[in-house]
Amino acid sequence: MLHAIKAYLSSNVTPGEAGDYLWATIYILLVVIGISLAVLAMNWLERKILAHMQIRLGPMRVGPHGLLQPVADAVKLLTKEDIIPDGADKLVFWSAPVVVTMTAFTTFLVVPFGRTHAVTDMNIGVLFMLGISSLGVLGIIMAGWSSNSHYPLLGSLRSSAQMVSYEIAMGFAIVSAVLMTSLQTGTGTLSMIGIVEAQNAQQTWFIFKYFPLGFLAFAIFAIAMVAETNRAPFDLPEAESELVAGFHTEYSGFRWSLFFLAEYGAMLAVSSIAVTLWLGGWLRPFPNWLSGALWDLAFSLVPALSFFVLAGLSLLGVVRMPKIPQFRAQTAGLLMFGLLLGFIGLTLLVPAVRVRVQDIFWFVAKVAFFMYLYIWYRGTFPRYRFDQLMKVGWKVLLPLGLGVVIVTAVVGVRQELWGVLAGVSR
Amino acid sequence: MSLSPVLRKVFLVDLVKGLKVTFNYQKPSEAVTEQYPLERPVIYERYRGQPRLNVNPDTGESLCIVCNLCALACPEQLIVVKGERNPVTRRKEPVSWTYDLSRCMFCGLCAEACSTDALELTQDYEMALYSREGMVLDQAALEHGHEPVRYAK
Numbered sequence: 001m002l003h004a005i006k007a008y009l010s011s012n013v014t015p016g017e018a019g020d021y022l023w024a025t026i027y028i029l030l031v032v033i034g035i036s037l038a039v040l041a042m043n044w045l046e047r048k049i050l051a052h053m054q055i056r057l058g059p060m061r062v063g064p065h066g067l068l069q070p071v072a073d074a075v076k077l078l079t080k081e082d083i084i085p086d087g088a089d090k091l092v093f094w095s096a097p098v099v100v101t102m103t104a105f106t107t108f109l110v111v112p113f114g115r116t117h118a119v120t121d122m123n124i125g126v127l128f129m130l131g132i133s134s135l136g137v138l139g140i141i142m143a144g145w146s147s148n149s150h151y152p153l154l155g156s157l158r159s160s161a162q163m164v165s166y167e168i169a170m171g172f173a174i175v176s177a178v179l180m181t182s183l184q185t186g187t188g189t190l191s192m193i194g195i196v197e198a199q200n201a202q203q204t205w206f207i208f209k210y211f212p213l214g215f216l217a218f219a220i221f222a223i224a225m226v227a228e229t230n231r232a233p234f235d236l237p238e239a240e241s242e243l244v245a246g247f248h249t250e251y252s253g254f255r256w257s258l259f260f261l262a263e264y265g266a267m268l269a270v271s272s273i274a275v276t277l278w279l280g281g282w283l284r285p286f287p288n289w290l291s292g293a294l295w296d297l298a299f300s301l302v303p304a305l306s307f308f309v310l311a312g313l314s315l316l317g318v319v320r321m322p323k324i325p326q327f328r329a330q331t332a333g334l335l336m337f338g339l340l341l342g343f344i345g346l347t348l349l350v351p352a353v354r355v356r357v358q359d360i361f362w363f364v365a366k367v368a369f370f371m372y373l374y375i376w377y378r379g380t381f382p383r384y385r386f387d388q389l390m391k392v393g394w395k396v397l398l399p400l401g402l403g404v405v406i407v408t409a410v411v412g413v414r415q416e417l418w419g420v421l422a423g424v425s426r
Numbered sequence: 427m428s429l430s431p432v433l434r435k436v437f438l439v440d441l442v443k444g445l446k447v448t449f450n451y452q453k454p455s456e457a458v459t460e461q462y463p464l465e466r467p468v469i470y471e472r473y474r475g476q477p478r479l480n481v482n483p484d485t486g487e488s489l490c491i492v493c494n495l496c497a498l499a500c501p502e503q504l505i506v507v508k509g510e511r512n513p514v515t516r517r518k519e520p521v522s523w524t525y526d527l528s529r530c531m532f533c534g535l536c537a538e539a540c541s542t543d544a545l546e547l548t549q550d551y552e553m554a555l556y557s558r559e560g561m562v563l564d565q566a567a568l569e570h571g572h573e574p575v576r577y578a579k
Contacts, residue, residue, distance in 0.1 A: 052452040057459040322464065380448040381441065 064334035080253035092146035097258035100139030104265030114359025155246025159237035172401030196281035233381035271370035307345030314338030489544035499539035523565035
């Protein structure tokens with residue numbers, strides 16, 4: 001056992017590459033637990049941030065500042081009656097949420113949280129992620145069809161139309177990023193880890209490469225990914241004002257919570273694609289420009305410091321809690337939470353941990369930024385009409401994506417192109 | 427903003443403006459939400475809520491002289507006052523008081539009519555009950571006034 005741990009800690013490849021089934025399994029479990037925890041955290045954060053954007057407080061009663069609200073929600077959902085409508089196709093109705101959740105979680109097999117922190121490094125990683133994540137729409141169609149009800153059917157039809165139209169633009173954006181990996185270094189790759197290493201080798205995040213080409217591709221992807229995950233302002237498949245809840249109208253209890261889990265899992269998945277392809281994945285800011293032992297040390301302290309800041313905020317919350325007996329338990333809970341965060345921060349100061357965990361921290365921080373963007377969009381933008389949605393997808397993003405791919409290819413081979421043109425003119 | 431409409435569209439100027447607005451709203455200290463049982467709203471003095479029968483703070487005896495003006499003024503006729511003359515002080519004192527809160531519309535005419543300022547509609551608003559029985563207030567309940575519920579966890 002100790003030997004296995006030592007062998008793992010000294011390895012420089014992912015468990016999948018090393019053929020280490022034990023560690024691969026442990027990684028899968030860790031990823032599943034991590035995603036579930038992230039979804040819980042997202043639930044709380046989304047409610048709080050949305051509330052603050054609308055000048056409300058959000059959950060305040062369950063636990064200090066509503067911190068236990070997602071737990072309470074989960075308990076409520078799990079103990080709720082699980083209704084299957086009479087006319088529903090039982091087998092399909094039962095398997096739809098499973099399909100959606102499975103696809104959302106399977107994509108994380110190839111997501112690199114760090115150079116060695118991925119379940120495996122697949123040489124077709126991006127393709128695998130795209131393929132699996134577009135299977136999610138199958139589950140949504142299954143849910144809409146098997147419910148035997150108008151609103152779910154309409155919702156799932158909208159969802160399939162929307163996903164199909166935005167997947168193309170998304171694909172073009174990704175192709176442009178994949179093209180960039182082959183430029184200069186000459187070895188193109190679809191592997192998620194390879195893409196990040198290409199960004200390291202080319203000394204730039206792809207979002208800044210061939211400005212504004214990389215940025216345009218990124219913008220296309222950033223818009224298309226919101227549509228892909230059925231989030232506001234493209235949340236037509238579950239538009240409350242029109243379709244009750246869209247494809248999951250007839251679902252309740254545990255099955256509904258699976259859809260919820262899958263939605264947030266898919267959000268995390270597409271955000272991590274965006275981070276890997278354009279924002280340098282696990283790379284810390286300026287890995288080449290600010291290189292050297294001192295800078296390495298400084299940047300490796302950031303995770304611990306950010307945890308200390310969070311702990312400090314919690315302790316500030318403890319101080320500002322109302323000093324009345326009813327709030328004694330909440331104050332103690334917040335104090336414990338703050339101390340836990342502080343303890344995690346202290347653990348991250350240990351050199352051995354620090355070096356291995358900082359990759360994960362930078363990756364998660366970038367994904368968290370995207371999660372915030374999702375909430376921010378939801379708090380700001382009104383929903384698009386369906387024809388507007390289609391117009392944006394087919395008339396704006398698709399031509400733009402096509403143009404970006406072509407121009408990226410041309411710019412990438414401009415040296416050779418000039419050579420050929422010069423040869424022709426001579 | 428003198429950008430042409432096309433440029434505004436291309437650079438998503440309006441969307442960014444909207445994002446800026448919502449971002450700047452995120453100050454929990456400025457939230458207008460009131461955490462009700464903990465923070466109570468400030469009630470205006472003219473608000474008419476739970477009725478109260480005032481007592482003389484020095485002697486502790488009721489200010490009510492059983493003139494029956496409140497019962498006459500009440501459009502719902504929900505006030506029933508009975509009293510008898512105290513042989514010692516030669517003053518009329520209430521024997522039984524009923525105030526049916528379930529029928530009251532808080533018009534305040536009873537308090538207007540009261541000649542001794544004994545009956546008054548206070549600013550208490552927590553009057554919800556689980557049954558109708560408790561809504562018929564007697565003299566003790568009216569004099570004692572309403573104790574706001576202190577919520578415990």
